Amino acid sequence: MKIEVLGPGCAKCRKLYEVTQQAVAEAGLEAEIEKVEDISKISSYGVFLTPALVVDGVVKSSGKVLKVKDVLKALQQ
Known part of the structure; x- marks a missing residue:
């Protein structure tokens, strides 16, 4: 599985x-x-x-910092 976190390096990007x-x-x-x-x-x-958040080339979320449970849900889809 390949996961990419996209962002210019801001605090929210680092948090995600x-x-x-x-x-x-x-x-x-x-x-x-x-x-x-x-x-x-x-x-x-x-x-x-x-x-x-991009998982295997598919954008799962943009514009917000997800919680751990939300990232787990995105990884399972």
Whole structure:
């Protein structure tokens, strides 16, 4: 599983990255988690509000910091 957290490096983006790491650890999943700060790559997903969560190339959330339970739900979809 490949997970990307999209954002320019703001506090909310860093928080979503931390929450995502925590959710993956709690679920015991094997996943590659990448923080993407390149604006052109972010816009290639059609994301205009950050932070955004992308799982295996599919945008699951944008514009808000999710809670651990919400990240877990997004990973299971």
